Amino acid sequence: MSGIYIHIPFCKQACHYCDFHFSTSLKNKESLVQSILSEIDYRINYLPNKNIETIYFGGGTPSLLSEKEIFSILEKLYKLYTISREVEITFECNPDDLTDDKLKELKRLEINRLSIGLQSFNEEELIWMHRAHNAKQSESCVKRAQDRGFENITIDLIYGSKFSNLSNWKKTLDKVIDLKVPHISSYNLTIEEKTKLGHDFKLKKEVAIDDEKSSELFLEMIDRLEKNHFIHYEISNFGKEGFFSKHNSNYWKGIHYLGLGPSAHSFDGASRQWNVANNNIYIKHISEKSNDYFEKEILTEKERFNEYVLTSLRTIWGIDLNYLKTNFNSDIVNNFMLQIQEYIKQETVVVKNTTYTLTEKGKLFADKIASDLFA
Numbered sequence: 172m173s174g175i176y177i178h179i180p181f182c183k184q185a186c187h188y189c190d191f192h193f194s195t196s197l198k199n200k201e202s203l204v205q206s207i208l209s210e211i212d213y214r215i216n217y218l219p220n221k222n223i224e225t226i227y228f229g230g231g232t233p234s235l236l237s238e239k240e241i242f243s244i245l246e247k248l249y250k251l252y253t254i255s256r257e258v259e260i261t262f263e264c265n266p267d268d269l270t271d272d273k274l275k276e277l278k279r280l281e282i283n284r285l286s287i288g289l290q291s292f293n294e295e296e297l298i299w300m301h302r303a304h305n306a307k308q309s310e311s312c313v314k315r316a317q318d319r320g321f322e323n324i325t326i327d328l329i330y331g332s333k334f335s336n337l338s339n340w341k342k343t344l345d346k347v348i349d350l351k352v353p354h355i356s357s358y359n360l361t362i363e364e365k366t367k368l369g370h371d372f373k374l375k376k377e378v379a380i381d382d383e384k385s386s387e388l389f390l391e392m393i394d395r396l397e398k399n400h401f402i403h404y405e406i407s408n409f410g411k412e413g414f415f416s417k418h419n420s421n422y423w424k425g426i427h428y429l430g431l432g433p434s435a436h437s438f439d440g441a442s443r444q445w446n447v448a449n450n451n452i453y454i455k456h457i458s459e460k461s462n463d464y465f466e467k468e469i470l471t472e473k474e475r476f477n478e479y480v481l482t483s484l485r486t487i488w489g490i491d492l493n494y495l496k497t498n499f500n501s502d503i504v505n506n507f508m509l510q511i512q513e514y515i516k517q518e519t520v521v522v523k524n525t526t527y528t529l530t531e532k533g534k535l536f537a538d539k540i541a542s543d544l545f546a
């Protein structure tokens with residue numbers, strides 16, 4: 172089984188914290204969709220396994236596409252690949268786009284998982300983030316999607332801005348629990364250099380909240396969500412039983428995927444490929460049938476190991492010693508076994524049979540521990 176990711180690089184406006192690839196000019200939308208359709212043809216031999224278990228429309232803002240545009244992409248994928256009967260089709264959308272008509276369209280297209288970029292319920296914070304929706308839309312969009320028959324819904328939340336404190340974070344979490352969505356992705360706000368927030372931070376117009384406060388919010392989220400039957404299955408992801416993201420879980424487990432559209436990444440087990448993060452250059456190269464729209468790197472054994480450690484350690488499935496022994500040389504494995512002892516001693520990592528996972532305390536230092544374990 173494999174997955175397909177489609178990057179839709181358009182947004183109504185630039186959120187001040189976001190460093191994803193997108194353009195706020197929609198004038199090339201039509202030709203970009205045509206280019207994605209052509210790229211589907213060009214990349215037909217990329218995936219060794221043509222059985223597709225997951226399709227993911229991400230961005231940018233896929234909900235800016237028309238029904239016809241979404242249909243054309245799906246139709247082509249269905250024609251060229253064997254799509255599983257149980258395929259998970261995730262569609263990222265913003266609250267302001269989720270009108271009743273849009274929801275009807277997405278139902279007709281058989282989209283079966285909505286990922287809603289809700290981010291916050293606080294009007295002041297949404298304005299500060301420069302989101303295109305307001306707090307009322309944050310609250311009402313989920314209910315409307317549920318009324319239209321969408322059961323598998325995930326919402327994105329951001330915590331750790333200057334507006335966050337323990338008391339309003341608890342209220343946000345309670346509101347989310349009341350919405351009865353089965354999945355939540357929640358990210359600590361990071362200040363990226365090439366964003367408005369990064370710029371203001373450099374000019375000292377904005378400050379970052381300290382790590383201690385962020386950790387407090389993170390631990391509160393784990394506690395509150397777990398008490399409400401969410402499983403913390405990846406550092407930033409919580410799902411109820413049967414509602415984990417199949418697409419992202421496969422990605423963390425090293426399953427192959429093809430990425431289409433500007434800035435999309437692909438992985439075939441041995442190499443990584445990434446498309447140019449520029450809409451015009453992407454369209455131009457695709458129309459000229461030139462391969463210059465992507466870069467490729469063959470992963471070394473150490474790079475494959477480091478990626479495995481970084482992604483696995485963040486999940487409930489953890490690092491599997493048998494997998495390490497089958498896929499990496501004994502020097503790498505022995506070094507790992509030596510290094511991990513320190514974290515077991517510190518009680519940030521726990522070992523059960525042949526699997527190493529983070530403890531509650533370890534979750535606060537996931538990336539640091541993973542990088543210390545790199546080959």
Ligand code: SF4
Nearest residue numbers: 182185186189230231
């Ligand atoms: S956060 Fe989403 S909606 Fe906002 S600019 Fe980034 S991709 Fe676009």
